[in-house]
Every structure is written in C-alpha cells, then in structure tokens.
Amino acid sequence: MIHDRVPAGRVIRPALPAELGHVVALHARARATYYPDGLPQDGTDWAAAWRTAVERPDGRVLCVVEQGRLIGLASFRTPEGAPADLVKLYQFHVDPDHWRRGVGSALHRACVEEWTADRRSTAVLDVHVDNRRAQDFYARQGWRPDPDNPPAAGDHHRYLRFTVPAV
Numbered sequence: 649m650i651h652d653r654v655p656a657g658r659v660i661r662p663a664l665p666a667e668l669g670h671v672v673a674l675h676a677r678a679r680a681t682y683y684p685d686g687l688p689q690d691g692t693d694w695a696a697a698w699r700t701a702v703e704r705p706d707g708r709v710l711c712v713v714e715q716g717r718l719i720g721l722a723s724f725r726t727p728e729g730a731p732a733d734l735v736k737l738y739q740f741h742v743d744p745d746h747w748r749r750g751v752g753s754a755l756h757r758a759c760v761e762e763w764t765a766d767r768r769s770t771a772v773l774d775v776h777v778d779n780r781r782a783q784d785f786y787a788r789q790g791w792r793p794d795p796d797n798p799p800a801a802g803d804h805h806r807y808l809r810f811t812v813p814a815v
Contacts, residue, residue: 658751660758663702663709663721670718671698671711678741682779698723701738708762712742712755719743720755724763724771735763735812737773740782747781756789763812771812772797774805786810 663671672695702709707725711718723739726732737759742752763771772794775782786808793799797807 658714660710660712663711665702668698674718674721674743675741681744682776710758712751719746720751722755722759733769735768735771737771752785768812771810774807777804777806
C-alpha cells in the first residue's frame with residue numbers, strides 16, 4: 649500500500665503501477681461528483697486505461713500523496729499527430745474529501761513545471777459541461793476557452809487552453 653512507502657506530509661510524484669487500484673478508485677470518486685445520474689457505463693475499462701497511462705513512455709501520471717493516501721491525479725501527454733509543443737491534460741482529479749485544501753493548485757503547479765521543463769507552450773483539456781466546480785478551478789489557474797475548439801450544439805464538454813509560461 650502507498651502508506652507503507654511514503655512518509656507523512658504531501659508529496660507529488662509519478663504514479664506507480666502498483667497503485668492502479670487506488671488510482672482507479674480516486675478517479676471514480678471524483679467523476680461521480682459531476683454526473684447527476686451516476687457514472688455513465690460506457691464500457692470503458694478504466695483499470696486498463698489508467699495502466700496504459702501510467703506505463704506510457706510518452707506520457708506522465710502525477711499523483712499527490714498525503715500522509716500515505718493518494719488524494720490527487722493528473723495525466724497528460726502530447727496527443728498523436730499534435731505539435732510537439734502542445735500537451736493535453738487528459739485527467740485531473742482531487743479526492744472530494746480534500747477539495748479546497750490546495751491539493752488541486754499544488755498539482756496544477758507541478759503539471760505546469762513539467763510542461764515548462766519539457767518546453768511545451770500550450771496545454772489543452774476538455775471538461776464536462778456539468779462540472780462547474782472544475783471549470784471555475786481551471787479559470788482561476790489561467791485556462792481560457794480554446795478558440796480552436798468552440799462549443800457546438802449538444803457538446804458534453806468544454807474545451808480549454810492554457811499558455812505555459814516560458815522558461
């Protein structure tokens with residue numbers, strides 16, 4: 649378990665394959681908060697998806713561990729066919745029991761540090777239209793509507809863009 653390997657306090661580091669059960673559970677808890685009718689059963693094998701994300705050599709999954717418990721996650725990489733200076737934030741979750749305690753802000757700063765070090769200039773993401781809390785969080789971090797992906801009728805996501813600070 650995580651608490652057997654991590655000292656007390658908050659640590660942000662790459663997720664480990666052995667933690668996939670914790671990663672999948674945190675992902676489900678966080679996503680459940682913005683689906684009013686419960687999590688959609690769309691056939692996605694989230695354990696396999698997270699395993700792929702953690703093991704990808706061209707991507708990163710950062711996790712926040714506090715007092716031995718995984719409380720935050722961020723997964724990002726450059727999408728296939730995208731310019732090398734673009735990064736997509738695919739997943740960003742904080743355990744609902746730890747909202748409004750600086751976990752998300754610290755995790756976002758760690759992502760931006762990675763993107764800056766990797767010489768990315770732009771980050772993009774999509775956020776569920778019903779997830780106002782996340783949309784407000786991203787706006788406070790400097791994310792803006794993506795002019796290359798304006799909302800279309802019936803979209804379930806909003807597309808945001810972030811300018812990564814130069815080194």
